[in-house]
Amino acid sequence: MKKDEKTTKIAIVRCDIVSETCPGMACFKAFNKRKVHFSDYGEAEIIGFFTCGGCPGRRVFRLVDSLLKHGVDVVHLSSCMLMEGGYPKCPHIDEIRQMILKKGVKVVDGTHH
Numbered sequence: 001m002k003k004d005e006k007t008t009k010i011a012i013v014r015c016d017i018v019s020e021t022c023p024g025m026a027c028f029k030a031f032n033k034r035k036v037h038f039s040d041y042g043e044a045e046i047i048g049f050f051t052c053g054g055c056p057g058r059r060v061f062r063l064v065d066s067l068l069k070h071g072v073d074v075v076h077l078s079s080c081m082l083m084e085g086g087y088p089k090c091p092h093i094d095e096i097r098q099m100i101l102k103k104g105v106k107v108v109d110g111t112h113h
Helices: 025-032 060-068 093-102
Strands: 008-014 044-051 074-077 106-109
Touching: 008 025, 008 060, 025 044, 044 060, 060 093, 074 093, 093 106
Parallel strands: 008 044, 008 074, 074 106
Antiparallel strands: none
């Protein structure tokens, strides 16, 4: 890392229902290889990986508060929350996105798709 380059601190929020069948491997693989929605990052680390807590995203508000204490810069909404087809698209995605933005944290739609 260059002396003046800041490490971007990333968190990923994912669907609670999908977490029962998905270990998150594709999200981490995309991050580790800097693919798809992680391609623009230089020095970065994942500091949080959590589920929404179930509809309507009841856990997001508290967990983002906790992550702010650790300097989170951006929260990615996992691909499973956004896709239509294999999984149902999250019906609360807009409210979850707004909850995070109101905390002053940048939001990126997607991880590996």
